[in-house]
Amino acid sequence: MSEQYSADVVVIGSGIVGALAAHRLAAQGASVLILEGGPRIDRATLVENFRNSPRKGDFVSPYPFSSWSPHPVYQPEDNDYLVQAGPYPYKAEYIRIVGGTTWHWAAQAWRVLPNDLRIKSLYGVGRDWPIAYEDLEPFYYEAEVKMGVSGAPNNGSPRNKPFPMQPVAESYLEQRFRERLAPGGYQVITNTTARNSRAYDNRPACCGNNNCMPICPIDAQYHGGLSVEAAEQAGAKLIHNAVVYRIEHDAQDRIVAVHYYDPQKNSVRVTGKTFILAANGIESPKLLLLSASDKFKNGLANSSGTVGRNLMDHPSNSLSFESDEELWPGRGPMSPASINHLRDGAFRADHAAFRIDISNSSKVPAVTQTLIAKGVYGTELEEQIRYHAARECSIKNVLEVLPDPENRVVLSDKKDALGIPRPQVHYAMSDYVHRGMAAAREEYTRIAQLMGGTNLRYSPDGIYGNNQHITGTLAMGSESKDSVVDGFGRSHDHPNLYIASTGVMPTAATVNSTLTAVALALRSAEHIHANA
């Protein structure tokens, strides 16, 4: 086992969060090495995989599975990679390839609300963050410029500078929702997204392919693959198919090296001065737990015992209905607009806050399947597809879950192909969540009424969709006894170990977690640079 690589900064994981931290540090002159467990896949291959896939709605299907760097797959069959300990199934999706999971996302790049960081103080629930919104603001902006973010200025998150670009033109569906919901007191705002409305960063403007998920075919939407390219152009080096399985510390508790397997299970040791763990909210705690030593018997960075705990995501319930007019969902981005006013308020003491998201995904496949199942065929089928696909709508929420130490990621006793323990999740839904879902359902009913909705189909009570916003498992806090990292993302236990991940967010708020994780990671990178 020879030492083959060394760098000032070693980043474990090449997703958008780790890669943008790597980019920042490389641009400032550090030697940076990024280790990615999965393979490198080009966009053209992914686009062709998507077009050839019979399961257009399965956002994982275009992404190749590699046995040495496995990720959860649920269709056509559950590969059981993520071991479910219950009681509630937590079926997170993520992708282990160069660039990570933002290869497929709807580019939602929201800031949290200032109050999201203080829900314990304000509402007596959850926990407060060790930093304030103002600490994050400049890094949010830096992330927005890097990623090409636009959105409604009145989205509730204060900003010092305007968005780097205007939003993509409103789709007809968004326009009609906005107009028809206004008399009911609902303000429909354009979503905050990392999607080009104009040529930006040598990438073209969105031309409305409406398959943001599973793959934007023209890179109008920002993704982690672009972050990796930027990091490499700034001088960072990337090794793919490098599955990190152990982090090594010295007697002073400093991290000295990480060890990775290649697909043939040859082990390589990589040394560095500073380490950034950026392998997502499930794989990162797994790796810390795997790296237990004689001195750190419960895993690294885990003196608090909270590594892997407080697992959160955004569950959703939803309503599908038919509007009384043609809205033609499917033109423009898949997730263009939101109702934003239920993200904060005194009610948070009692039930979960949420954002209501208006879908603009094409309904043609779902409508067609339903009609075929009913036995409709021939010209009648064609006419009915047109009729229903033009009117079918769906709305859902993105709802805040509170941190609960019992919701957690641990190592299972099952192993992957390289012999590395697979992660096991324990997850449950609280009454706080159920009450929030009930409140959302009432809003859906009113919204459907305003849209002249018929054939209302609510998602079943107590069964929620998941949004793949893995949060909380590496929470930051000011106290080392109940958190994993400090306000700069630095481990309380290892002074040269930083964690860049959605996992460091102490609470989940009501918006997609990517932009916040990137901003936190850029702030960590700034801290690393300043203390180098």
Place this chain on the structure above:
Amino acid sequence: MQTIKTVWSALTLAAAMCASAHAADMGTDIVKRGEYLATAGDCIACHSTAAGKSFAGGLAIATPLGKIVSTNITPSKTAGIGNYTLEQFTDALRRGVRADGERLYPAMPYTSYAQLSDDDVKALYIYFQQGVAAVDEKPAATDLPFPFNIRVSMAAWNLLFLDGKPFVPDGSKSVEWNRGAYLAQGLAHCSTCHTPRTALMGEDKSRPLAGADLGTWYAPNISSDAVSGIGSWSQAQLAEYLRSGRVAGKAQAGGPMAEVIDNSLRHLNEEDRQALATYIKTAAPQHDAQDSQAADSFGQAYAGIGALRGAPLASDTSKFNGAQLYDANCASCHRANGEGSAQWGGKDASLPALFHNTALGHLNSNNLVMAILEGVQRKAGGPEVLMPAFSNKLSDEQVATLSNYLLQHYGNPAAKVTAEQVKSLRAGGETSSLLTLARVGIVLVIALLLIVAVLLGRRRQPKP
């Protein structure tokens, strides 16, 4: 002769009227006119870098002979042309002679600028002395390989290719035509790119505007021939192309022409664009016997990618066929059948159709390859166009496979692309044979001299 004089007087009179309308600030007017003329001449395109200050030079212009670095033409007295007199400025512009007497390389289109009227040269001079901010930074000097580093060699070249006479109006033509001819032959220097060059790199006067390979991009035949040129274009289409760089069903500007439009032609007044169009429409037809139909008339909508569905994909993209490469890289904007999209989000989205598109209609397929490698980007302020560059995404073989698929179905099926061609274009294009010719020529001359010397020496040797 009388008519010529009349036309010319009319032109001068018009200019004089413009000037006298604001006699009070005539100085400002001349500066403004000079600025307009400098825009028409697109001086900034070569005499600035993308990140640099206006007119401070420093752009390394790739030529078949090597890189020629543009000079600082700001009024800086240390780094620019601040010490130039009007006469020296005129000599540089029209004769290619610097203030110190050294020769300019004809990358500076002085053979075209020689056509400029005295008034226009003066206006340009005043603009460059008074209307441009001085920048005291000297760009690197041009360092061409031997023998072209001997600038005086250009004097001989000028004897062959520099017709130093100013523009003479044609009395049999309209004022508009004469204005167009003056602009096209002079400031706009169309022929610099669009007229083929001889082996000695001079413009081939026998084939004006017949189209020329610029090394990477191809400047098409813009003569009035209906098949080989643009004789089928209407005056309005031509003027629109000069304004926006885009005429649906015909062509869109890419590469250097996109820059010319963004830097220069877009900023001209409509009368001048119409005048240019009027003149270009009458440019003597230059027919190429190899051309059978107009470059903008090939192809039709074709959705070849439908047959791909359900067929297994190759293990990696290097084994993709043309349809698969098209589907993976192009179809999301140009659509499955190549028809593009005229409207998106209420604005002209510039996602052009691939058929009836000159980029795929010329026998010279370089522009298609260059558009794929470099993409097409237009400057801010103009129509928004961003076709991404695929040079770091597609290999030479992939570009060739994709291009041939496109040419076969949407373009000129007689045109072909080879991987070697892509490789060469990716590397910056073929170098001129002139370099080899010149060197071989010099070696030959030296060899001859040596032989003569040896022979002479032998003769003088005393016989034993």
